[in-house]
Amino acid sequence: MYMGRYNHSVDSKNRVFLPSKWRYSLSETVAIAKDESSAKTGCLQCMPWEDWLRYIDSFAKVDRLNESALGIVRRLASSVECCVVDKQGRIVIPQELKDYAGIGDDVVFIGVLDRIELWNPDRWAEYNEEVEKTYDARITSIKTEIGEGNE
Secondary structure: EEEEEEEEEEEOOOOOOOOHHHHHHOOEEEEEEOOOOHHHOOEEEEEEHHHHHHHHHHHHOOOOOOOOHHHHHHHHHHHEEEEEEOOOOOOOOOOHHHHOOOOOOOOEEEEEOOOOEOHHHHHHHHHHHHHHHHHHHHHHHHHHHHHOOOO
């Protein structure tokens, strides 16, 4: 499980250190892709390559005649990059994905339980500020959805 927030610098070769607390659970290769909801967030998602393969495999069941669903599958599958974690615990963020997420010299790693998100620090601050405005309603809704808080 990935939890927490970590700020790191991106070097001139687009390399960034993965948070040390997470390195033990990551494999030698990780998947970096546009987040599923990136139209709203503009962030990237990262997970061990093996987890990505299991995740994307579930989309193999999509009806290939359903153009809307197929468009989503194409977007997810075409945006992923397999990145090697070097001996120092760094990955290279592909330039296309870095540009997409607006990542410059700094990146914020966010643990989102089963995956890691990479954010432009300003976008993260703006997004988090918006979430905070409706936090009480959102947490109540989520607790209802998962069956908690109904006592």
